[in-house]
Each structure stands twice: as C-alpha cells, then as structure tokens.
Amino acid sequence: MIAVAAVRSRHRFDYLEETYSLVEAMLWLGIYLAINLKISSLDLSARWWGGIPDTSELFPRPFYWTTWVLIWCLPPIVLARGIRQKDRFVIAVGVIVATLTLVCNKPYLGWQRHTWDPMLLGIG
Secondary structure, eight states: OHHHHHHHHHTTTSTTHHHHHHHHHHHHHHHHHHHOHHHHSSOHHHHHSSSSOOGGGTSOHHHHHHHHHHHHHHHHHHHHHHHHHTOHHHHHHHHHHHHHHHHHHHHHHTOOOOTTHHHHTTOO
16 A cells, blocks of 8 residues: 555556556455455355354454554545545545444444435435
C-alpha cells in the first residue's frame, strides 16, 4: 500500500493516475476483505442464517475482536484518503466497505439477523 502511494504521487497528473487509482482502491478492498472474518468464509449465507459454527469460535478472542475494531476503523480511513486525493475509485471503495461493515456488525456481535435488516440500510 505504501509503495503504491509513493509511486502514485509521482504520476499525479499523467495518464497513469487512473491506473494507480484503481490499484489503490483494489488494495484497500483486498485489505478489508482479508481482515473481515465474516466475509472471508466461503459459505457466507449458510454461516449467517445458521448451520455452520460461528467464526467467533474458530479464532482466539483477542484476534476476533481486533478484526472487529479494524473493520470499523478502515472505512473512515479509506473515505478520508479518497476525499483528500479527490479519487472517485477510492471513495467508492470507502462507501462499499462502510456498507459491508454495517452489514457484518450483527454477525460479528452474535446478534440474530432479521428479515427487515436490509431495510435499515435502505436496500430493501
């Protein structure tokens, strides 16, 4: 991430700017997806709606709760970076990870999901 930011600053006003912008946005998304334990599972729907043991039982408690804190800290960082750089790809990824954080909060906390949960996000 640091390497991309360093190289990108040299190409701020040339034709490589958009390419580096896309690379940085995908790196932020990849970091978020790697940290979020609730999205990292392959059988996401079965895990959220029952049938598979909770991921909180699969990982040590300090690691599990550290990842929860990190998924709440990462969206503001990504959004701030995108706004400061005036970068639409990074801003879009910031909005995506912020939405994913809200969606994953109930499963992280072990709360029951309801059919009206998507409506709270304005999706339903």
